[in-house]
Amino acid sequence: MEVGFLGLGIMGKAMSLNLLRHGFKVTVWNRTVSRCDVLVEHGASVAETPAAVIKKCKYTIAMLSDPSAALSVVFDKDGVLEEICSGKGYIDMSTVDSDTSSKISEAITGKGGYFLEAPVSGSKKPAEDGQLVILAAGEKALYDEVIPAFDVLGKKSFFLGKVGNGAKMKLVVNMIMGSMMNAFSEGLVLAERSGLSQQTLLDIVDLGGIANPMFKQKGPAMIQSKFPPAFPLKHQQKDMRLALALGDENAVSMPVAAAANEAFKKARSLGLGDNDFSAVYEAVKIPDCSADA
Ligand SMILES: NC(=O)C1=CN([C@@H]2O[C@H](COP(=O)(O)OP(=O)(O)OC[C@H]3O[C@@H](n4cnc5c(N)ncnc54)[C@H](OP(=O)(O)O)[C@@H]3O)[C@@H](O)[C@H]2O)C=CC1
Ligand SMILES: O=CCCC(=O)O
Structure with missing residues (x-):
């Protein structure tokens, strides 16, 4: 199967390498062209524009940072829309809101193409290992056709129905994850300030009912103030913002998520946006001056 791939960031690079390893022919495009080099070393072809990939x-497949990037690659000059046509499928795996996904879907299907949104749960390592969880929605016929690629990229794929459902499910999952990371960070700070061993806290958490892979993998690095980016904090904050907007639309009160979003915003203002999202720990560590007022 020949597949195009737009966006070779942390996730796109790992996913397209994985497809190459499994015998897919892959043609890549990335805004910063030098990021294509490693893919070419592994057998990919490069195209000069998103339109050329589609042709x-x-x-x-697209794996782009946020709604504005996802829209730009489709609608701008030399974009996807210039070449999409009947018989071609476009699969956007970026994490975006349902409105963005719907706009893209309408434009693609308006030109006769097929559209699937397919955001993923799982980060850099699961992407490298083909262990993502794929949350697809949109054109079921396209979903069925690209299952061989999804089987390489992920350990499980869900088909969630109409366009927007995949985007919404992904935002709900990441809203929970971002809130958990904040609670975990507060716990680590509270342990330290109370004179307790943070390592012992990690050991205890890992043995109980709140044990989870995220705390286990990220905790040891966090207590050493190391945050190598697997999931960049700026993207987690984008997801909190989009999830809160989904909460607004549905009149769902989410005070925990709102507080977590503020902490991620604070971390971004400290220049931590390109670190892993666990770097919110650094923002949580800073005493809240407003509390003294
Ligand atoms: N990292 C993770 O753990 C996970 C991330 N996601 C989601 O996947 C998506 C990609 O994440 P990730 O790979 O980590 O992000 P990165 O920041 O590593 O990569 C972002 C990609 O988007 C491209 N891009 C950004 N803006 C534009 C633009 N205006 N036009 C064209 N291309 C653009 C970048 O190109 P360039 O190289 O030129 O900057 C790069 O290829 C995001 O939506 C994220 O929320 C989902 C699950 C896990
Ligand atoms: O969107 C990013 C998800 C990261 C993860 O699931 O670990």
Whole structure:
């Protein structure tokens, strides 16, 4: 199967390498062209524009940072819309809101193409290992056709129905994750300020009912103030913001998520946006001056 791939950041690079390893022919495009080099070393072809990728490939996957990037790659000059047509499928795996996904879907299907949104749960390592969880929605026929690619990229794929459902499910999951990371960070700070061993806290948490892979993997690095980016904090804050907007739309009060979003915003203002999202720990550590007022 020949697949196009747009966006070679942390996730896109790992996912496209994985497809190459499993025998797919892959044509890549990335805004910063030098990021294509490593893919070429592993057998990928490079196209000069998103439109050129679409022209060459029956199926094209996108993995882009946020709604504005996802829209730009489709609607701007040399974008996806210039070449999408009947018989071609476009699969956007970026984490965006349902409105963005719907706009893209309408434009693609308006030109006769097929559209699937397919955001993923799982980060850099699961992407490298083909262990993502795929949350697809949109054109079921396209979903069925690209299952061989999803089987390489992920350990489980869900088809969630109409366009928007995948985007919404992903935002709900990441809203929970961002809130958990804040609670975990507060716990680590509270342990330290109370004179307790943070390592012992990690050991105890890992043995009980709140044990989870995220605390286990990120905790040891966090207590050493190391935050190598797997999931960049700026993207987690984008997801909190989009999840809160979904809460607004549905009149769901989410005070925990709102507080977590503020902590991620504070971390961004401290210049931590390109660190892993666990770097919110650094923002949580800073005493809240407003509390003294
Ligand atoms: N990292 C993770 O653990 C996970 C991330 N996600 C989601 O996947 C998506 C990608 O994440 P990740 O790979 O970590 O992000 P990165 O920041 O590593 O990569 C972002 C990609 O988007 C491209 N891009 C950004 N802005 C534009 C633009 N205006 N036009 C064209 N291309 C653009 C970048 O190109 P360039 O190289 O030129 O900057 C790069 O290829 C995000 O939506 C994120 O929320 C989902 C699950 C896990
Ligand atoms: O969107 C990013 C998800 C990261 C993860 O699931 O660990």
